[in-house]
Amino acid sequence: MTVEAVGATSAVQPDAQARKPVQSMDSDVFMKLLVTQLKYQDPGAPMDTNQMMAQSVQLSMMEKMTELSSGAKESFSLQMRTAAAQIVGSEVGYTLPDGSAGSGIASAVSFVTGVPLVTIGSDKIPLDSITGISRPAAT
Template sequence: MTSIPSTTATAQTSATTPTDTSKLSNPKATMDQDGFLKLFVAQLTHQDPTSPMDTNESIAQMASFSMVEGMNNMRATNTSIASSLNTSSAVGLIGRTVSYVDSKGDLQTGKVERVATTKDGQATLTIAGKPGIDPSLIAEVSA
Protein backbone atom coordinates (compact mmCIF):
# COMPACT_ATOMS: atom_id res chain seq x y z
CA MET A 1 0.00 0.00 0.00
CA THR A 2 2.90 2.38 0.38
CA SER A 3 3.54 2.33 -3.37
CA ILE A 4 0.13 3.88 -4.15
CA PRO A 5 0.64 7.02 -2.06
CA SER A 6 4.17 7.50 -3.38
CA THR A 7 2.91 7.21 -6.98
CA THR A 8 0.17 9.69 -6.19
CA ALA A 9 2.66 11.97 -4.49
CA THR A 10 4.94 11.76 -7.51
CA ALA A 11 2.10 12.65 -9.88
CA GLN A 12 1.05 15.54 -7.68
CA THR A 13 4.61 16.80 -7.32
CA SER A 14 5.29 16.70 -11.04
CA ALA A 15 2.01 18.49 -11.73
CA THR A 16 2.82 21.30 -9.30
CA THR A 17 6.53 21.65 -10.13
CA PRO A 18 7.18 24.96 -11.92
CA THR A 19 7.99 24.59 -15.59
CA ASP A 20 11.20 26.07 -16.96
CA THR A 21 9.76 28.70 -19.34
CA SER A 22 13.01 28.95 -21.29
CA LYS A 23 12.24 25.54 -22.81
CA LEU A 24 8.75 26.54 -23.97
CA SER A 25 8.26 27.66 -27.55
CA ASN A 26 5.93 30.48 -26.47
CA PRO A 27 6.05 31.15 -22.70
CA LYS A 28 3.34 33.84 -22.99
CA ALA A 29 0.85 31.57 -24.75
CA THR A 30 -2.60 31.16 -23.30
CA MET A 31 -4.33 27.85 -22.84
CA ASP A 32 -6.84 26.98 -25.53
CA GLN A 33 -9.83 24.67 -25.29
CA ASP A 34 -7.82 21.58 -26.21
CA GLY A 35 -5.13 22.35 -23.62
CA PHE A 36 -7.71 22.90 -20.91
CA LEU A 37 -9.47 19.62 -21.67
CA LYS A 38 -6.15 17.71 -21.65
CA LEU A 39 -5.26 19.25 -18.30
CA PHE A 40 -8.72 18.50 -16.91
CA VAL A 41 -8.54 14.84 -18.03
CA ALA A 42 -5.02 14.52 -16.57
CA GLN A 43 -6.30 15.96 -13.30
CA LEU A 44 -9.13 13.41 -13.21
CA THR A 45 -6.80 10.56 -14.19
CA HIS A 46 -4.23 11.31 -11.48
CA GLN A 47 -6.58 12.10 -8.64
CA ASP A 48 -6.41 10.07 -5.43
CA PRO A 49 -9.21 7.45 -5.57
CA THR A 50 -9.66 7.67 -1.79
CA SER A 51 -10.20 11.44 -2.04
CA PRO A 52 -11.77 12.25 -5.42
CA MET A 53 -12.25 15.78 -6.71
CA ASP A 54 -15.37 17.54 -5.50
CA THR A 55 -18.06 17.25 -8.19
CA ASN A 56 -19.15 20.84 -7.62
CA GLU A 57 -15.57 22.01 -8.16
CA SER A 58 -15.25 20.17 -11.47
CA ILE A 59 -18.60 21.52 -12.66
CA ALA A 60 -17.51 25.04 -11.66
CA GLN A 61 -14.25 24.62 -13.61
CA MET A 62 -16.12 23.46 -16.72
CA ALA A 63 -18.64 26.31 -16.40
CA SER A 64 -15.84 28.86 -16.02
CA PHE A 65 -14.07 27.44 -19.05
CA SER A 66 -17.26 27.56 -21.12
CA MET A 67 -17.81 31.17 -20.12
CA VAL A 68 -14.24 32.16 -21.06
CA GLU A 69 -14.50 30.30 -24.38
CA GLY A 70 -17.77 32.10 -25.14
CA MET A 71 -16.18 35.46 -24.35
CA ASN A 72 -13.24 34.67 -26.64
CA ASN A 73 -15.63 33.77 -29.47
CA MET A 74 -17.58 36.97 -28.87
CA ARG A 75 -14.35 39.03 -28.90
CA ALA A 76 -13.34 37.52 -32.25
CA THR A 77 -16.78 38.25 -33.69
CA ASN A 78 -16.72 41.84 -32.39
CA THR A 79 -13.26 42.38 -33.90
CA SER A 80 -14.53 41.17 -37.26
CA ILE A 81 -17.60 43.41 -37.07
CA ALA A 82 -15.48 46.44 -36.10
CA SER A 83 -13.14 45.81 -39.03
CA SER A 84 -16.10 45.58 -41.44
CA LEU A 85 -17.62 48.79 -40.06
CA ASN A 86 -14.31 50.64 -40.39
CA THR A 87 -13.96 49.54 -44.01
CA SER A 88 -17.56 50.51 -44.76
CA SER A 89 -17.04 53.94 -43.20
CA ALA A 90 -13.85 54.42 -45.22
CA VAL A 91 -15.60 53.46 -48.46
CA GLY A 92 -18.21 56.11 -47.70
CA LEU A 93 -15.44 58.73 -47.90
CA ILE A 94 -14.55 58.01 -51.53
CA GLY A 95 -14.97 61.18 -53.60
CA ARG A 96 -15.20 63.42 -50.55
CA THR A 97 -12.71 66.09 -49.58
CA VAL A 98 -11.08 65.46 -46.22
CA SER A 99 -8.51 67.13 -44.00
CA TYR A 100 -6.08 64.90 -42.11
CA VAL A 101 -2.99 65.26 -39.96
CA ASP A 102 0.13 63.94 -41.72
CA SER A 103 3.17 62.32 -40.11
CA LYS A 104 4.77 65.76 -39.55
CA GLY A 105 1.68 67.02 -37.71
CA ASP A 106 0.61 69.30 -40.56
CA LEU A 107 -2.99 69.51 -41.71
CA GLN A 108 -3.38 68.26 -45.30
CA THR A 109 -6.48 68.44 -47.48
CA GLY A 110 -7.41 66.31 -50.47
CA LYS A 111 -10.00 64.13 -52.13
CA VAL A 112 -10.29 60.46 -51.09
CA GLU A 113 -9.58 58.48 -54.23
CA ARG A 114 -9.44 54.94 -53.01
CA VAL A 115 -9.74 52.57 -50.03
CA ALA A 116 -7.43 49.59 -49.52
CA THR A 117 -7.43 46.92 -46.83
CA THR A 118 -4.26 45.71 -45.11
CA LYS A 119 -3.51 42.06 -44.28
CA ASP A 120 -4.95 42.50 -40.79
CA GLY A 121 -8.20 43.98 -42.15
CA GLN A 122 -7.50 47.66 -41.45
CA ALA A 123 -8.66 50.19 -44.04
CA THR A 124 -6.23 52.73 -45.49
CA LEU A 125 -7.03 55.65 -47.75
CA THR A 126 -5.43 57.16 -50.83
CA ILE A 127 -5.92 60.92 -50.54
CA ALA A 128 -4.80 63.22 -53.37
CA GLY A 129 -2.46 60.51 -54.67
CA LYS A 130 -0.90 59.72 -51.28
CA PRO A 131 -1.65 56.07 -50.28
CA GLY A 132 -1.66 54.42 -46.85
CA ILE A 133 -3.39 57.11 -44.80
CA ASP A 134 -5.08 55.86 -41.65
CA PRO A 135 -8.76 56.96 -41.54
CA SER A 136 -8.38 57.79 -37.83
CA LEU A 137 -6.12 60.72 -38.85
CA ILE A 138 -9.00 62.50 -40.58
CA ALA A 139 -9.89 65.73 -38.83
CA GLU A 140 -12.64 67.02 -41.13
CA VAL A 141 -14.83 65.78 -43.98
CA SER A 142 -16.58 67.99 -46.50
CA ALA A 143 -18.65 67.34 -49.60
Protein backbone atom coordinates in the same frame (compact mmCIF):
# COMPACT_ATOMS: atom_id res chain seq x y z
CA MET B 1 40.33 19.55 -6.82
CA THR B 2 39.22 22.08 -9.38
CA VAL B 3 35.79 23.66 -9.49
CA GLU B 4 34.28 24.50 -12.85
CA ALA B 5 31.85 27.31 -13.43
CA VAL B 6 28.25 26.24 -13.89
CA GLY B 7 28.09 27.66 -17.42
CA ALA B 8 31.30 25.88 -18.47
CA THR B 9 29.78 22.40 -18.32
CA SER B 10 26.44 23.34 -19.82
CA ALA B 11 25.15 20.79 -22.31
CA VAL B 12 22.85 23.29 -24.01
CA GLN B 13 23.51 23.54 -27.70
CA PRO B 14 23.61 27.08 -29.09
CA ASP B 15 21.35 26.22 -32.04
CA ALA B 16 18.72 24.47 -29.89
CA GLN B 17 15.44 26.36 -29.73
CA ALA B 18 14.42 27.57 -26.31
CA ARG B 19 10.96 26.57 -25.16
CA LYS B 20 8.70 29.61 -25.00
CA PRO B 21 6.25 29.62 -22.10
CA VAL B 22 2.57 29.97 -22.86
CA GLN B 23 1.52 33.53 -22.03
CA SER B 24 -2.23 32.94 -21.99
CA MET B 25 -4.52 30.09 -21.09
CA ASP B 26 -6.71 28.82 -23.89
CA SER B 27 -9.21 25.99 -23.92
CA ASP B 28 -6.50 23.41 -24.74
CA VAL B 29 -4.50 24.28 -21.62
CA PHE B 30 -7.63 24.29 -19.48
CA MET B 31 -8.72 20.88 -20.83
CA LYS B 32 -5.24 19.40 -20.27
CA LEU B 33 -5.32 20.59 -16.66
CA LEU B 34 -8.77 19.07 -16.12
CA VAL B 35 -7.77 15.72 -17.65
CA THR B 36 -4.55 15.63 -15.61
CA GLN B 37 -6.52 16.41 -12.46
CA LEU B 38 -8.91 13.54 -13.19
CA LYS B 39 -6.05 11.19 -14.08
CA TYR B 40 -4.21 11.71 -10.80
CA GLN B 41 -7.11 12.04 -8.39
CA ASP B 42 -7.26 9.79 -5.34
CA PRO B 43 -9.77 6.95 -5.98
CA GLY B 44 -10.59 6.91 -2.26
CA ALA B 45 -11.48 10.62 -2.33
CA PRO B 46 -12.59 11.55 -5.85
CA MET B 47 -13.01 15.14 -6.95
CA ASP B 48 -16.16 16.85 -5.83
CA THR B 49 -18.71 16.83 -8.69
CA ASN B 50 -19.59 20.45 -7.90
CA GLN B 51 -15.97 21.46 -8.52
CA MET B 52 -15.89 19.45 -11.74
CA MET B 53 -19.09 21.10 -12.98
CA ALA B 54 -17.77 24.54 -12.02
CA GLN B 55 -14.58 23.91 -14.01
CA SER B 56 -16.60 22.71 -17.02
CA VAL B 57 -18.72 25.86 -16.84
CA GLN B 58 -15.56 27.98 -16.66
CA LEU B 59 -14.23 26.27 -19.79
CA SER B 60 -17.50 26.90 -21.61
CA MET B 61 -17.55 30.55 -20.52
CA MET B 62 -13.97 31.04 -21.66
CA GLU B 63 -14.75 29.61 -25.11
CA LYS B 64 -17.82 31.85 -25.46
CA MET B 65 -15.83 34.93 -24.40
CA THR B 66 -13.19 34.09 -27.02
CA GLU B 67 -15.91 33.80 -29.68
CA LEU B 68 -17.42 37.11 -28.55
CA SER B 69 -14.04 38.81 -28.68
CA SER B 70 -13.30 37.63 -32.22
CA GLY B 71 -16.83 38.63 -33.29
CA ALA B 72 -16.28 42.13 -31.90
CA LYS B 73 -12.98 42.43 -33.78
CA GLU B 74 -14.67 41.38 -37.03
CA SER B 75 -17.49 43.85 -36.44
CA PHE B 76 -15.05 46.70 -35.80
CA SER B 77 -13.12 45.83 -38.95
CA LEU B 78 -16.34 45.88 -40.99
CA GLN B 79 -17.32 49.26 -39.50
CA MET B 80 -13.92 50.73 -40.46
CA ARG B 81 -14.25 49.42 -44.01
CA THR B 82 -17.77 50.81 -44.34
CA ALA B 83 -16.71 54.20 -43.00
CA ALA B 84 -13.75 54.33 -45.38
CA ALA B 85 -15.87 53.42 -48.40
CA GLN B 86 -18.43 56.11 -47.56
CA ILE B 87 -15.90 58.96 -47.70
CA VAL B 88 -14.89 58.33 -51.32
CA GLY B 89 -15.71 61.51 -53.23
CA SER B 90 -15.66 63.66 -50.09
CA GLU B 91 -13.28 66.46 -49.15
CA VAL B 92 -11.16 65.17 -46.25
CA GLY B 93 -8.63 66.70 -43.93
CA TYR B 94 -5.83 64.62 -42.50
CA THR B 95 -2.72 64.75 -40.37
CA LEU B 96 0.51 63.13 -41.53
CA PRO B 97 2.84 61.30 -39.12
CA ASP B 98 5.21 64.30 -39.11
CA GLY B 99 2.36 66.49 -37.76
CA SER B 100 1.67 68.40 -40.96
CA ALA B 101 -1.92 68.75 -42.11
CA GLY B 102 -3.35 68.26 -45.55
CA SER B 103 -6.64 68.01 -47.37
CA GLY B 104 -8.04 66.77 -50.64
CA ILE B 105 -10.69 64.66 -52.32
CA ALA B 106 -10.77 60.97 -51.34
CA SER B 107 -10.67 59.05 -54.62
CA ALA B 108 -10.23 55.42 -53.54
CA VAL B 109 -9.89 53.10 -50.55
CA SER B 110 -7.56 50.14 -50.12
CA PHE B 111 -8.18 47.34 -47.63
CA VAL B 112 -4.77 45.68 -47.94
CA THR B 113 -3.61 46.53 -44.41
CA GLY B 114 -5.44 46.28 -41.08
CA VAL B 115 -6.46 49.95 -41.24
CA PRO B 116 -8.07 51.04 -44.54
CA LEU B 117 -5.89 53.37 -46.64
CA VAL B 118 -7.69 56.29 -48.27
CA THR B 119 -6.16 57.61 -51.50
CA ILE B 120 -6.06 61.42 -51.53
CA GLY B 121 -4.26 62.73 -54.59
CA SER B 122 -1.12 60.59 -54.77
CA ASP B 123 -1.01 59.93 -51.01
CA LYS B 124 -2.39 56.91 -49.19
CA ILE B 125 -3.62 58.06 -45.78
CA PRO B 126 -4.66 55.63 -42.99
CA LEU B 127 -8.31 56.05 -42.03
CA ASP B 128 -7.38 56.85 -38.43
CA SER B 129 -5.32 59.86 -39.63
CA ILE B 130 -8.33 61.57 -41.19
CA THR B 131 -9.40 64.55 -39.09
CA GLY B 132 -12.46 65.83 -40.97
CA ILE B 133 -14.87 65.03 -43.78
CA SER B 134 -17.11 67.30 -45.83
CA ARG B 135 -19.19 66.67 -48.93
CA PRO B 136 -18.32 68.87 -51.90
CA ALA B 137 -21.02 71.34 -52.89
CA ALA B 138 -23.44 69.98 -55.50
CA THR B 139 -23.05 71.56 -58.93
